[in-house]
Amino acid sequence: MPLKNYGVLACRIVARRREGGSGDTPHYQLHLADDSGVDYRGAVNVQSQQSPSELLYLADDDFRHPVTAQLPQAGSGWTVLPSQPGGASFDFIRGNLFAPESMRVLPPDLPGIDNDLADMLDHYVERAIADRTVEAYLFGERWGPERNKRDKVFGFLPGNGVHDMHMNQGSVGEFRSSNGVWQDGGLLLHFPAESRWVAVFLAFQSQAWHTDEETGHPIETAPSRPVERDGSVRILAALVNPASPAPERETITLLNASATMVDLGGWQLADDRDQLLPLPAEPLAPGATIAVAGGNGFQLPNRGGAITLLDPAGLKVDGVSYTEEQARREGWTVSF
Secondary structure, three states, X not given: OOOOOEEEEEEEEEEEEEOOOOOOOOEEEEEEEOOOOOEEEEEEEOXXXXXXXXXXXXXXXXXXOHHHHHOOOOOOEEEEOOOOOOOOOEOOOOXXXXXXXXXXXXOOOOOOOOXXXXXXXHHHHHHHHHOOOOEEEEEEEEEXXXXXXXXXXXXXXXXXXXXXOOOOOXXXXXXXXXXXXXXXXEEEEEEHHXXXXXXXXXXXXXXXXXXXXXXXXXXXXXXXXXXXXXXXXXXXXXXOOOOOOOXXXXXXXXXXXXXXXXXXXXXXXXXXXXXXXXXXXXXXXXXXXXXXXXXXXXXXXXXXXXXXXXXXXXXXXXXEEEEHHHHOOOOOOEEO
């Protein structure tokens, strides 16, 4: 079954503790507090119990995605999120938050500088601790409050916190029971003085990157790894905010980057609410582009959104996102 209490914690980071590779389930521990004075602990996995043990890691130093406009007020504490598209919930596959193939493998803790997962987390977390204006958002599953029980790491009362701040779908074995869609974890840091967001994403190497739309379980017939973004067909651009009276004629431009003809019959586009748009059943020549008009319930909202390209088997081939700022200029095409 999916996570029982998925959501996001809006807070600031007070302290951190590195557990490295020690213990059965080592974590990078965060002491957190919201504006009402409630304490929390964020338990960030740095090592997997399943082989391979090293995690996949990605940090985006200039994260731009429409999800940042859907977040609760800074410092407001815990907010339950519905596991569905169109809101602030994370889904590494369907939300087009980042290119999965850009993640890299990192060990939990090694001697030396800037060579392990804990070092990479320190780079952002220590700055957030030192600067009280930095706003933190932790996505995952809530535990507690644990009445009359102190936190085992930082000692505050009552014990209370967030864990599963990683990909929460595509798991196998004993962790298969926690699979679900639109319930992935992560860490966002907002630096107001710079008008900049930093995003940190984690996943286990044992997890699959093509999952069932309902259960989040691995699709057994699909490759376990994500398709590289430079595949045969990719999303090149989108006219989100046409300079024309309603109903507007939104278009999505696709490119065949391969050296062979591609038959688009059975291919589809999906918007950020999972509305599908069939592509014209016609061949696309090597190096050629095609502008596909929206419709059939498929929409590109001006508030920001996501576009996903699916092959005839329903597997994700490419995915992009755009922000409200990018969509603001009427008549301009957003390129990806």
